[in-house]
Amino acid sequence: MAEEQEKVAEAEAEDVSAAAEADQEALPQEAQEASGESAPEAEQAEAVQTEQRERPNKMRMVDAINWAMIDEMRADEDVFLMGEEVAGGSGGTYGASRGMLEEFGERRIRNTPISEMVIGGAAVGAAMNGLKPIAEYMTANFAMLGMDAIVNHAAKIYSMFGGQFNVPVTYRMAATWSQNSATHSQTIEGWFAHVPGLKVVYPGTPKDAYGMLRAAIQDPDPVIFYESINLYYNRRLAEEIPADMAPIPLDRNVVKREGSDVTILTYGRMLSVCLGAAAKLEKEGISAEVVDMRVLRPLDLEPALASFKKTYRAVVATDDWRSVGMGAELAASLYEHGFDYLDAPIERVAQKEVPTPYNRTLELSAFPDEEDVINAVKKVIR
């Protein structure tokens, strides 16, 4: 785990995106230590911590996720967290469940065996039996092993049961690329967004992550909550999040930067990249409007469409592959609903069509960056 952490820190330091400009801060000590053993007996596991941990003034992405779970668990006894390493000494592989074992005990913060299938399936079962499980997949890549539980069950039970049982489960999963190579660096949010019955969200700021995770946990339907490890520790993104902040409804996308010449549709890690690109474009006299498509299913196209009807030009920028990916859906939706406003073909910025390479130079060349976004914008306004 420590190795993985270091790689992330390294990626953060080297990343050419906005994230790269973040303070190159060492990861919290506790997040670097591999997790320890835990007693299997639920009975032994009562909360031991008497004083509640202090909220950080400014929260990074990982803190926002951590505190969204803590606040939901304080508010609702039915919420519990399970996953590989979540009750480990470091507060999960990436520190997202830091302090939770101490506060809530082993009954509600459960380490699972390395069994992705049963993480998916047991969460469905617990949800049908009235709890609100948060099931964590260490990375989205590992969620592929739980795909049957998610796609065949979580997504379909409400329908197959004629509306009798709903499945209020939140599957958290992290996407990353920081020299983790082909089977460990994938952005497959589009796979999930393809499936009726799932809600799919991918926030790009700590505030959104906090508000949307709280909403996801309380949502009566299964929610795929996509996170970017590349954003987790970025101090530049850190923001104040009051404990009484209202949850952010999972049905609306928002304009994150106003502009008049071109509309950029993006989400997740690429949001920072696109905002960075927009700032540079402004210096060149190009005004880009950035729409955060943080809710991918059910897709809220309205803000993007409204923007497009103003700018007549659009760029779709995503981390996933171009073919049959989320970007294809966003572009197709714009064509479908905004064709009459089109002044130029829509440009797509996406990952190269290769399995993610390990070598840093190769990896960086495979993923989109600010320059790719800037070039795409210049192409559509030419």
Next chain:
Amino acid sequence: MIEIERVGMDEVVAGSHVNHEAVGLTREDVLELFRLMVLTRRLDERSEQVQRQGKTAFYISGRGQEATQIGCAYAMEPGKDWFLPYYRDFGIMLAVGATPRDLALALFAKKDDPASGARQMPAHFGHRDYNVFTSSSPVSTQIPQAAGIAYASKLRGEDAVCYVAFGEGGSSKGDFHEGLNFAAIWKSPVIFLCQNNRYAISVGQEKQMAVEDVASRAIGYGMPGVVVDGQDVLAVYKVTKEAVDRARRGEGPTLIEAKTYRIVPHSSDDDDRLYRTREEVDTYRTSQDPIVRLRTYILENELATDEELDHIDKEALAHVDEALDWAEQQPDPVAEEAALYVFAEA
């Protein structure tokens, strides 16, 4: 060295290995077990007939496995416990309280089908009123869910137990390993019932696994494993009752393997003459048929007469016929309903 328990496996008997009074059952209980078993059998047979008549699209059967299903369900508490049946579990459904009408509505995919409003395949049982969860067609995927359902009950301090069924074929799935291991670690109150009918569609047990007993795998998970004569309803009741009591006491799950037999093809799309002899099947249609076994036990112990048992059977058949006739006349769903039930708030 942990060893698995074996009940009723030493010799072949005509009646039961277990005396009903020794396991706390009355004469009335035994006759109720008989009624449920013949009701299941008649519904199963008639359901096949309506498929052959072209009235329904698909049919899958649990015929021959009634003692396993009814014996197990009878040891649980419908309304309190949770049930994740597999697709042969007609007996489980009737024993927990679903009616032949309920199951017939699903068979004909009628609007009022209590399982799903005509969205699920037949035999993918579900019933909110009886805590029965619907399942998917890939086998054994309900096993991880059972581990989670039972853990939720435990977390809330309830003593409800979760039943989950699968065939010996389903025990080859990764879901089986992950689900049993998970439930054992968390001491989730689950009754894992392997209905070993010796065939995974056409593939015999010896080609599915290199062990004699699926239950022997329980040792590897650190939970009790029991092999029981699945044609003997009282023996199945006995071992399930013990497992349920353990689970309610917080002692965790049990893997029960009931050795049984499916006396009909896998489904309406299968021809079992291609992979097994008629002689083999005939044994389980005659002396080792679970209903014949219970009838023999009842007569040996003079709990009822042949005529009384025939009367129960006749009433069961009438009950089934009425349900199928009624269900066939019920309204179909309208096309617009296809868009319902995607998201919970819709």
